[in-house]
């Protein structure tokens with residue numbers, strides 16, 4: 001058990017449990033929904049362990065919404081939900097050889113009566129990707145889902161279909177009529193690097209690590225984007241099967257290979273703990289050269305009948321465990337702390353380090369997160385620090401070496417003035433919690449050159465307006481030369497350049513052709529898609545998914561802007577109706593309202609509106625959607641999906657859902673007990689489907 005948990009008083013334990021609950025929930029959301037980890041896996045694991053330890057020591061404090069019972073985060077909006085027929089499980093962790101020995105010991109004890117029973121285990125790499133469940137019916141891939149919270153995931157069939165390792169039809173024979181294959185979607189280091197190179201060349205975003213990039217790629221609403229990411233898949237487990245198909249884990253996984261799946265070549269089977277640990281240490285040595293990220297080794301009891309008997313705890317099997325690799329660490333000197341100013345004014349401290357090799361990679365910079373973190377670790381410039389890379393996440397400073405020299409150095413004082421513009425930098429009080437925000441922000445907004453430049457970079461970035469040839473480098477240079485100070489200036493650049501004495505074509509790095517190309521690329525974006533445009537504005541808390549929600553809800557930019565302005569003024573129930581947009585919470589709503597309430601932003605938007613006309617929002621649907629443009633009515637009681645799920649399916653495929661049947665209706669989906677609407681549909685001779693018929697249609701589309 002964790003240090004000191006037993007010694008906590010009940011009050012202190014409760015306070016700590018609540019604090020950890022909040023921190024872990026926030027980390028879950030950052031990791032699973034926004035694909036942006038804010039803490040390292042090792043930090044997460046440490047917090048989770050302590051959380052569980054408190055629950056064990058103080059069972060009376062266990063919360064109804066305990067995170068011990070929960071895997072990952074609830075699914076984000078934007079995809080239809082899929083309820084897993086059999087939940088997607090998590091794994092217990094082992095952090096040392098002793099933990100593994102204890103795990104095997106527990107198994108021996110459980111089956112203790114059967115003295116001669118041999119317990120074989122498989123050992124295989126734990127792939128650091130995203131798990132997915134793939135449903136095959138009669139050997140054909142019909143639906144694929146993310147894990148989500150373990151019980152309900154997201155329907156990402158179209159995206160999974162783009163992965164070459166996922167067969168559309170199973171090969172060979174002997175597969176059950178219905179089988180859910182489970183495994184890990186991941187991105188290779190080579191693909192990750194290539195993507196970052198492509199992105200850098202066009203001034204796009206820098207992706208942090210393969211895992212989160214794979215996650216982001218899977219959650220694209222447009223599957224052609226996923227297709228470009230060249231994701232891979234290893235099959236290692238299964239969920240629902242209509243019939244048994246193997247007796248052991250080893251045999252089962254090899255069958256998955258026969259049916260056309262990629263399986264990890266490093267799986268072994270053994271009855272000896274020594275061999276399991278030997279395999280773990282061998283894989284650890286190979287880790288850096290595998291070409292994809294792994295974060296440990298998974299051991300599974302081999303015989304499936306024994307797995308059944310050993311059973312489950314909460315959300316993890318008793319018969320399997322993940323033996324995690326320790327984070328890779330090294331010691332070096334902290335040479336300086338630089339403060340970077342982000343798009344929303346956040347002051348982020350970056351550690352500049354004397355270069356050091358950590359797990360085969362040279363590290364020169366590390367994140368220090370924020371002011372509180374620096375104080376907590378008491379980091380001082382000149383200190384000897386322990387640096388860690390966990391997975392492929394940005395390196396972290398774990399601790400400082402607390403020697404005499406450290407004590408003699410001056411404490412680091414976090415700036416309260418923005419280093420880029422000299423405006424005061426403040427920490428806001430969070431309206432909900434009443435606590436100080438951890439982030440100190442520059443109050444200069446667009447007066448601050450750092451914020452202005454970052455905003456401009458964001459505006460033209462890949463997932464925003466995506467202007468070719470206008471990358472980070474060009475934006476910075478144009479800002480410094482005064483060519484582009486506001487987003488609207490991008491669109492008047494050509495016109496002003498024609499009259500200028502310092503023509504762009506005569507500048508270093510430019511020529512007649514490249515300038516022409518740039519101006520054409522800018523012109524090509526005068527009618528951007530609405531969701532991209534909203535995302536491009538860089539409103540705090542409005543990421544791509546949220547931007548798409550607004551676009552979908554309001555249809556046009558004018559309608560969105562009017563709704564936000566009305567909400568800001570609290571006209572009638574404008575505020576409530578703004579908040580009632582599915583998936584929009586208080587934080588986002590407040591942020592959007594304050595964005596539109598700002599006069600400078602209004603002026604910037606007016607200037608933009610003179611140059612740019614965002615398109616009306618249309619749902620992007622796959623070419624073979626049989627539902628696109630059609631009006632669908634659901635009637636009767638639906639048994640296989642909720643009504644909102646059915647609606648989301650129709651909308652995702654470009655259909656409209658209506659509550660009443662008329663001559664304008666195209667498809668009527670009738671569940672049991674359908675009455676007058678069904679009758680009317682029959683009278684009108686409309687296409688009527690039952691739930692299965694609808695699901696088949698959705699699967700085809």
Ligand code: IVH
Pocket residue numbers: 089090091124125126127128129130131147184236237298317320322
């Ligand atoms: S088995 C019933 N095998 O690890 C056991 N999981 O921490 C289900 N993972 O959700 C999982 N590689 O995303 C298994 N070889 C492997 C794995 C693996 C990666 C992931 C998977 C799971 C998570 C649990």
